[in-house]
Amino acid sequence: MALLQTSLIWIVYAIVIAILLAVASVFIYVYQTPRDRSPSVTLTCIFAITCLLATVLLLPVDVALVSSTTSSKLGRRKEWATQDAVDKITYSLTVVYYFLYSLDALLCLLVIPFTYFWYEEYDEVAVEAGEQTLGQRFWGAFKYTLSFVAIVVILFLVGFFVPVSNEKRGMDLDYFKRLLTENHGERALTFALGLLTTLGLCLYVLYTSSGLALFPIGLIKTAPSISSPTLRANTAHQLETNQERQRQLEGRCGGNPDLLSSKDRRELDTLTREERTLIRRQRLVEEAQGEGQGWLMRAWYKVGAIFRPFKLLGGILLLLLAFVTWVSMLLTAIDKATNSICKHRCGYILGHVNVFNPVNWALVQSAKVFPVDYAIFTVLVLLLFCSSVAGIAAVGIRFLWIRIFQIRKGHTSPQALLLATAMLMLMILALNYSVSMLVAPQYATFGPQTFCDRATTSPLDQPDCSDSRELIKPCSELADNPAAQQVCTPSVVSTFLNRVTLNYPFFGVVFFWAQFFFLGIYLVIFVASLFRSPRLDERQLDEDAEEAEEEGLLANTGRRFNATWQDITGRVGRDSEDGRAPE
Known part of the structure; x- marks a missing residue:
């Protein structure tokens, strides 16, 4: 035994x-x-x-x-x-x-x-x-x-x-x-x-x-309120719209921004900054889906989405x-x-x-x-x-x-x-x-070990506490009873x-x-x-991504489950096929 x-x-x-x-x-x-x-x-x-x-x-x-x-x-x-x-x-x-x-x-x-x-x-x-x-x-x-x-x-x-x-x-x-x-x-x-x-x-x-x-x-x-495929589709749509508007403004001035009005120049600067933000966000979404990181990383992200x-x-x-x-x-x-x-x-x-x-x-x-x-x-x-x-x-x-x-x-x-x-x-x-x-x-030290705190006629005899459970005490280093020293074994x-x-x-x-x-x-x-929860890494997320993450804390359960399902399947929802986020 x-x-x-x-x-x-x-x-x-x-x-x-x-x-x-x-x-x-x-x-x-x-x-x-x-x-x-x-x-x-x-x-x-x-x-x-x-x-x-x-x-x-x-x-x-x-x-x-x-x-x-x-x-x-x-x-x-x-x-x-x-x-x-x-x-x-x-x-x-x-x-x-x-x-x-x-x-x-x-x-x-x-x-x-x-x-x-x-x-x-x-x-x-x-x-x-x-x-x-x-x-x-x-x-x-x-x-x-x-x-x-x-x-x-x-x-x-x-x-x-x-x-x-x-x-x-x-x-x-x-x-x-x-x-x-x-x-x-x-x-x-x-x-x-x-x-x-x-x-x-x-x-x-x-x-x-x-x-x-x-x-x-x-x-x-x-737990975000929007899935990675949906966020990627939205980002791609916004990036395409942004670049198209930049091409229109650059075509209007022939490639020389100085010919634009002050209003158009401010808009072009805003579009340029927004483009960098969208490109960074798109890269982070691809990383979140495990793209370019091997099949095990992609499986890891899928398992993470499931749980x-x-x-x-x-x-x-x-x-x-x-x-x-x-x-x-x-x-x-x-x-x-x-x-x-x-x-x-x-x-x-x-x-x-x-x-x-x-x-x-x-x-x-x-x-x-x-x-x-x-x-x-x-x-x-x-x-x-x-x-x-x-x-x-x-x-x-x-x-x-x-x-x-x-x-x-x-x-x-x-x-x-x-x-x-x-x-x-x-x-x-x-x-x-x-x-x-x-x-x-x-x-x-001793785990669940106990000893019988009852005097005996001989130090070699083990006392019997079968008739009195109150005398059974947990082992400790200070237990100076000979029975404790005989029974208790420290780890x-x-x-x-x-x-x-x-x-x-x-x-x-x-x-x-x-x-x-x-x-x-x-x-x-x-x-x-x-x-305020500090970030667990130093990735320079843009303000929109941070707001979306905080919004995920307030999102309802249904949206979280929809986002999870889309992350698992890798496909966006019906409402997002045109690049718009689901309501």
């Missing part, structure tokens, strides 16, 4: 990995420019994003496996869950975590930089002339990557020798004693993870908080989920600030959840019926991931106030895609800490993250206070977006 349950948990994880691979592939294909694709860039970005999301989404598997050793109704371990069996489970999870974290670090610090320089080294003219070989290109990329190799070596050497915290006050419990690292190899990986997470938090605070406020509102405001009527409802639901997540983070942050057992000396580790947290409660309750909690957790992680993407698209890749690259659907260069992937990898590491330690701390990821903050309290302090900046930026942008 135990083997079957464990196998089913890992099978669910494998299915999730396959879904993540599809999500990463669609994301990369949708955002990269179709005119300048590179197989090495595409594969690297897809693999990197899949690995990072797989690392975060291993947490429900971790919780499910350690929770499978206990009976939450009886508050005791199951008969098969001997200490050796539990140790085997935690060891296998530790190996998987160390492998994924090491792979994530190598991808972010070595593979992505090498792929960036490998793409930059390509010279089409030199290759055609036979002046550049693969070896020369490889060496050119490798010599630029050597600086990143040096960074990795220095990072692990510092982590190998840097002393850990010697603070012992408030750490008299066995749980915290076990977190103090003595193994130098493990210490190096812990330090590297803490440093990368700190860098990721800087990006996470800026981009993910912005995207979390903008992404749901962006979904709510993307457009549900975007309003989905946006509202995601807006509520984002707000509940924000409230959960705020409550846990206040709980940590107030009830942390040793405050800044141990990185604000919270020994016991003292404040009700809605997301944490929902995950703990659903964890009793796996994989319900996995579905909820996956939705939460994908929301934060999509918010990170939306934040990068809104803010752009910048150095201080200077925009370096722009992230747009179908217009992202390979260099920008690689930099965005590296940023997302760092942000997902920060997301891993935020979700585990603030959004759902009890779930991420591997919580042990690893708490080890980072306890051994290097500086990281824990940065992690903790960064969450308040995250909460503040989200609140400011959310309130601002209620009055």
